Amino acid sequence: MTASSDVIRLRDDASGSTAAILPGYGFNCFSFQAEVDGQTIEALWAEPDFAPGSNSMRSGIPLLFPFVGRLSTQEQSFQGQQFVVRDAPVLDGKALHGYVIDRPWRVVEQTENRAAGTFRASIDAPALVEQWPADFEITVSYEVAGNTLISEITIANPDTRPLPFAFGTHTYFRLPVGGGDAATCRITVPAKAYWELAGDIPNGPKPPAIGPFGLSAGIAFGDLAVDAVFTDLTVQDGKIQTTIEDPNSGRRVIQRYDPVFRECVIYCPSHREAIAIEPWTAIPDPFVLSDQGFDTGMRVLAPGESLRMGIEIRVE
Numbered sequence: 001m002t003a004s005s006d007v008i009r010l011r012d013d014a015s016g017s018t019a020a021i022l023p024g025y026g027f028n029c030f031s032f033q034a035e036v037d038g039q040t041i042e043a044l045w046a047e048p049d050f051a052p053g054s055n056s057m058r059s060g061i062p063l064l065f066p067f068v069g070r071l072s073t074q075e076q077s078f079q080g081q082q083f084v085v086r087d088a089p090v091l092d093g094k095a096l097h098g099y100v101i102d103r104p105w106r107v108v109e110q111t112e113n114r115a116a117g118t119f120r121a122s123i124d125a126p127a128l129v130e131q132w133p134a135d136f137e138i139t140v141s142y143e144v145a146g147n148t149l150i151s152e153i154t155i156a157n158p159d160t161r162p163l164p165f166a167f168g169t170h171t172y173f174r175l176p177v178g179g180g181d182a183a184t185c186r187i188t189v190p191a192k193a194y195w196e197l198a199g200d201i202p203n204g205p206k207p208p209a210i211g212p213f214g215l216s217a218g219i220a221f222g223d224l225a226v227d228a229v230f231t232d233l234t235v236q237d238g239k240i241q242t243t244i245e246d247p248n249s250g251r252r253v254i255q256r257y258d259p260v261f262r263e264c265v266i267y268c269p270s271h272r273e274a275i276a277i278e279p280w281t282a283i284p285d286p287f288v289l290s291d292q293g294f295d296t297g298m299r300v301l302a303p304g305e306s307l308r309m310g311i312e313i314r315v316e
Helices: 126-131 286-291
Strands: 008-011 018-022 028-036 039-042 075-078 081-084 106-110 114-120 137-145 148-156 163-165 172-174 186-188 191-194 227-233 240-246 251-257 263-267 274-280 299-301 306-315
Touching: 008 114, 008 137, 018 137, 028 148, 028 306, 039 251, 075 286, 081 126, 240 274, 251 274, 299 306
Parallel strands: none
Antiparallel strands: 008 018, 018 028, 028 039, 075 081, 106 114, 114 137, 137 148, 148 306, 163 299, 172 274, 186 240, 191 227, 227 263, 240 251, 251 306, 263 274
16 A cells, blocks of 8 residues: 555534644644634644655654654564564664654545544554554554644454554654744743663663753753653643744643553754754663563553543643
8 A cells, every 4th residue: 555645624614723634644634724813823843844754753743653752673563473573664773753653544534624544454454463462453543633733552463362552653743832942932841850861761660750851841942852751651631742832922831641642742843943852651662671570561451442642732
């Protein structure tokens, strides 16, 4: 199956806010334009003319599943079962960010302001079934409601075997937020700690998130230069909230998500036109690290079981 370049465009008539999704390329939502007090604010960053063939990891909202981050080796094991990860994207010689980030998804729902897509390994890429401990299915929806982009994610196990997985988004938020200077935008993430990394894989204790990692108090983007996995996130009113505030425009972008996302990756691209704020349910390399005694966050669904989670992005 080849990736279609057809774009789904969503619109909320009441507000005029819009979104654009590329179902043929990972069901990537690569634009969310919120109408706020007569001003159009593009909350997401994407490469110009983003389409199949563009870098699937560098634009919009890449969807990471059934693993996030890097795996230390292609050969993996789970509950005594050996499998080899072959057909995932590769960076620096390591498999990265799962199987669905650049593959065509099937559209299963579409209205004027809402669309949903699904990907099941045994249907959409049967070769993947032997590259994971079980068949897997992911369904993601996007809905534009006023100045908010609402996403619901459902992971399901259609197999007779247990399904281990991690899920995350790799959302690129455009900077500045309606103002003129990205460097002054203030980034806040309610993290008490972060993982020490070796080759982008956790390898030790979790130091407190202070100093250049002290995002809980907020840091100006001009002073931020990290690519880190933050953890021990504060939950308030049942949600975790990250914020980008633009002091020049008075606008801010709020991302709220369920506590099942126990990690939050922050990545600053070299072009400095965006920041990636990425809710993840687990840390990278969960099979190897679980065997080493790490609490990785990897989840396991029994046959027939499913898990639903949600993320909202609001411009105000």
